[in-house]
Amino acid sequence: MKQVQVQLFGVFSELEPGREIIVAVAGGQVADLRRALRELLVQRWPQFGTGLLDRSAFADEQRVLRDHEALPQSGQIAILPPVSGG
Numbered sequence: 001m002k003q004v005q006v007q008l009f010g011v012f013s014e015l016e017p018g019r020e021i022i023v024a025v026a027g028g029q030v031a032d033l034r035r036a037l038r039e040l041l042v043q044r045w046p047q048f049g050t051g052l053l054d055r056s057a058f059a060d061e062q063r064v065l066r067d068h069e070a071l072p073q074s075g076q077i078a079i080l081p082p083v084s085g086g
Helices: 010-014 030-044 051-055
Strands: 002-008 020-025 057-059 076-080
Touching: 002 010, 002 030, 020 030, 030 051, 030 057, 030 076
Parallel strands: 002 076
Antiparallel strands: 002 020, 057 076
C-alpha cells in the first residue's frame, strides 16, 4: 500500500483541522485514491457522505489529474471540490 498525503480544500478542509490526511492506497492511479478515500470517509466521517467525492477533482502541484492517471511520485495530492460562481 502506498501512503498518499491529501491536502483538503473547500468543504473537505472542515474534516481535519490541519487540512490534510494520509490515505493508504492499494494501487497507483487517481481512481485508486478516490476509492480509498471513499472508504475512509465512510469510516471516519459518516455524516459527510461520499457524493461530493464523485464530483471532485484531484491535482498535483502543476495540474488536475484524471482518474486513469498515475498518482504523483511525491505522494502529495490535493482534492478540489466543485465550485460555482463567476
